[in-house]
Amino acid sequence: MGKVVAEVVIVPHGTGSTSLSGYVAEVEKTLRQYGLETMLTPMGTILEGDLDVVLRAVRAAHEIPFDQGALRVGTTLRIDERRDKDISMKSKVRSVEEKLGD
Amino acid sequence: MGKVVAEVVIVPHGTGSTSLSGYVAEVEKTLRQYGLETMLTPMGTILEGDLDVVLRAVRAAHEIPFDQGALRVGTTLRIDERRDKDISMKSKVRSVEEKLGD
């Protein structure tokens, strides 16, 4: 109970540059400080671990673009939690791949 | 600093019923207990207030479908925060409507 797989996307608005990777890298550094499994994808960061730790990590990471000078930040978090069995980043992908015969 | 406008969607999976309103209503009751401005829309609930209170409300509401017997819950949260000026649910809609001449 309590272990979730989640995805977070944190982006500044109004920074004047179409490039966001400098912000995303600093956000990623912060997310990695919480002892969660993390996976950087082309569309966000996937986290695995205790929900309360995930929320603390996201709360902290939401501050990062402001610390870098942004004045508006949009944060999106999707949480997936099962209580009938354990899930993990690996098990979620594997169960689909098995059915695909990958 | 700290006042955000956010949207939250909390849905159970595997309940055997296509109707989700019984779950959504209980989630809504919980969200309303935190002193935030709330607005029920056809696609979720919009919240306005301190970010830490928003996160506490969402954390509590995420438990509600489990309390009702669901074994899997998906929660999505989008946060919009500006620090150059105050935003509110009303001001965000009004600024668009003014430009539309509504």
Add this chain to the structure above:
Amino acid sequence: MGKVVAEVVIVPHGTGSTSLSGYVAEVEKTLRQYGLETMLTPMGTILEGDLDVVLRAVRAAHEIPFDQGALRVGTTLRIDERRDKDISMKSKVRSVEEKLGD
């Protein structure tokens, strides 16, 4: 079959201004040209109608910030479709409000 309720959010990145309402207003004008029910909320626009029309409207609206000079655009679309009964923006809210005694 085919009638959906959906939510769309379209925002430019790198425009140099924290204010997005000028872009959102033009997006909204475009979305309103497709004969769909539309509802502007503080966190996006909710649409109701045929799914293929929704997709055409979103496809067109995604171009709008580019037409206004933006060089990067993020578009998010959430679609909810039931085939056991008709849903609408009104019916979705009403079924929750009835359970809440609102």
Add this chain to the structure above:
Amino acid sequence: MGKVVAEVVIVPHGTGSTSLSGYVAEVEKTLRQYGLETMLTPMGTILEGDLDVVLRAVRAAHEIPFDQGALRVGTTLRIDERRDKDISMKSKVRSVEEKLGD
């Protein structure tokens, strides 16, 4: 112009099972038929290619859970498009990893 990186999540509601991988696998098979780059992640599928092809793939994949007997389907699509330079799934991750020194 027109090449985007996008993420899609398609899930049935009311199926009576907490396991969704059987649905996700069929959705994935459909998404792979459109000539797009695809990446299955623990939280969805990332697509890279022409926006109109992405929309056709998502439109087709949204039907799949209905074909499998589901009566309610939720689809979420996030699109990221830049027109000042080409982006790809690989370049987006690499530009962050370079800054992280990964």
